Amino acid sequence: TAGRNVVVVTPTASGKTLCYNLPVLGAVARDESARALYLFPTKALAADQLVELRALADAAHIGLKTHTYDGDTPANVRSVVRAAGQVVITNPDMLHAAILPHHTKWFKLFENLRYVVIDELHTYRGLFGSNVANVIRRLRRICHHYGADPVFICASATIANPRELAERILEADVELIDDNGAPSGRKHVLIVNPPVVNPQLWIRSSSLLTGQRIAERLIRDGVQTIAFARSRTAVEILTTYLREALPAPPGHPSPIQGYRGGYLPNERRDIERDLRDGRIRQHELLLRMRGYDGDVIGPAAFLPLAERFGLAPEIDRWVVARAIALLGSDPDGVASLSVNLSGASLNDTALLRLIETEVARLRVDSRRLTFEITETAAVANIPLARRFAERLMQLGCRFALDDFGSGFGSFYYLKHLPFDFLKIDGEFVSGCLTSRTDQLVIEAVVRIARGLGKETIAEFVSTPELEEFMRAQGVDYAQGFEVGRPVAIAELGLGEIASRVS
The missing domain is CATH 3.40.50.300 (P-loop containing nucleotide triphosphate hydrolases)
Known part of the structure; x- marks a missing residue:
């Protein structure tokens, strides 16, 4: 200057x-x-x-x-x-x-x-x-x-x-x-006049209700939307109408938030943060072993053996107990934990008792705990998987179908299984920028999940281009190296229990 x-x-x-x-x-x-x-x-x-x-x-x-x-x-x-x-x-x-x-x-x-x-x-x-x-x-x-x-x-x-x-x-x-040299993309400005409802008196429909209908359509199509109103009362009315028209799934917070003067400072900051950033909302717990020489051993080297000898349910109970302990050590946190379960745990009543007991003992918000079952494990016994998922939801936990699209089943079992999230298999995500087939699969999964009132998670999102593509397709969440790389639990800052769990 x-x-x-x-x-x-x-x-x-x-x-x-x-x-x-x-x-x-x-x-x-x-x-x-x-x-x-x-x-x-x-x-x-x-x-x-x-x-x-x-x-x-x-x-x-x-x-x-x-x-x-x-x-x-x-x-x-x-x-x-x-x-x-x-x-x-x-x-x-x-x-x-x-x-x-x-x-x-x-x-x-x-x-x-x-x-x-x-x-x-x-x-x-x-x-x-x-x-x-x-x-x-x-x-x-x-x-x-x-x-x-x-x-x-x-x-x-x-x-x-x-x-x-x-x-x-x-x-x-x-x-x-006043010389603007900044590049800019195409902008569309649409001016909507509320329709005339009484031609004799030339009375038009409420501008608030007209705005509600426009916002409702945009939100249904996955467009991040901001609606402005002229007063605090109008903000609350519009928020109420939109929440009634677009109810959140049971146990989920509404994606529609009011914002006006009169809210507490921490409430305003939370809304501003949610609107501004795509912050990490959930961590998936990954199980690893350390060899005698200190090398990290991936799950493919030991989980198949554990399943073969009937040890998978015991391992799942061990992981779940520590996941709940992590959440208990961070009671004011906003991020959730996601735990993968083996197909053998679908009929493990001891696991369900463990979840119920530990969640109550540590006073954990069970909505912060998500359990993932792979598509192939679920398809193997749909009635069993359904009872398991229903019980988890009764406890307040959430349920996700993992690696959707990797099995040989069709969309048939979607109407038989209650779930909160549908995770799009990384096989379709990693090549979608160049494969029209992968793009069509992703579009179909998103459309069906949205029609069922569920949310989608894309796996293997490893580049900014993939993240942007998933956002454009209306995918709700991304998982992969572009969002966050695997780290030791101690680095997540979830309390003293982290060092023991690690």
Whole structure:
């Protein structure tokens, strides 16, 4: 910015965030004492930008000290932010009420303030804009008191007079940057007018119900959807209608979430995290042995022998007990554990008693425990597999059909087995980018699973291209090296029991 105040006005997703993050990170990388102040109009924007800024700093190997400072920030964190925060992310109200009146506690920030970022500048208009302009006037006066003269970087949506608005708020000269060189894909803007339901009085259908029908169709087709409403009440009504129209499978949380003012901070953060990232939601436990020389021995070398000598149920009980112990050591966790069971365990009543007893004793949320049975094992005895799966669901656990498509059976047994997940065999996934046959199989599995109200998991997702293809096909979850490589249990951070289970 060469010391000049700027306002960046380019379309959405054109890189405005980089226009201020890069100079701020550059200043901190050159001088650890450098400080920056970010102002966003809402807490949600501030929380979202915090995640993006941290990710960029981590990628650049910059140990950035940054945090939000708003009404949701705990008291013990606030003192740390005041003392050591290199980038403080807040809003105009907190700047007015909690920072500027106590500037002596923030002297490290004001003495070393290099940049002030004002995002969503177009929202600061009218009476609200006048108040913000007065707050910025006070901010500049205090900065001058501490000998600082920060550069202001403003970002705005496309409006007619961005430079004039910025100059009135800052009371300083501002350079306009409105030349957008960012690449962009094709965008479709569809304008829907609610249908007329009474031609005589020219009364149209409710816009809320029309929006509900559109959102419902998009969600059914696997499209990640955001619906905006004009009020808190409308948000709750729309959320209720969509949840009733698209009920989640028994024991599953609804994929439809409301988001509005009035939610608790941790509730908002959870929703933001779920919307933002495709985080790891489940770990599959893999069984390995160590030889006398310390080498890792894969299951193909010992499980067939165990099954031959009738030891498979005993091994399954051993693994399941430790899986439940892992979940018990991490009661507040969100990730689930998935355990593979052998066909011999389908009639093991001792296993069912073990699951019921240990889940109750350790107070484990049984929904975090998924059991996988391979297609071939299930097909061998459908009535037995059905009773086993039904009992697991009664206990609150979830059930998955593994390696779907690898056996010689048809889709016949899908209507005979209750299940939560259908795992698409990796044989179809690994070659789907070049094989039309594999693509058709995946499309068919996804369509049938969705019609049954179940979720799909693609195995062997080992590249970004495969992950993107699965997302485009509407597959719910991916499993493979692109998502996460096998690691020792101790590396998952699931509590002290991990070291013993390993």
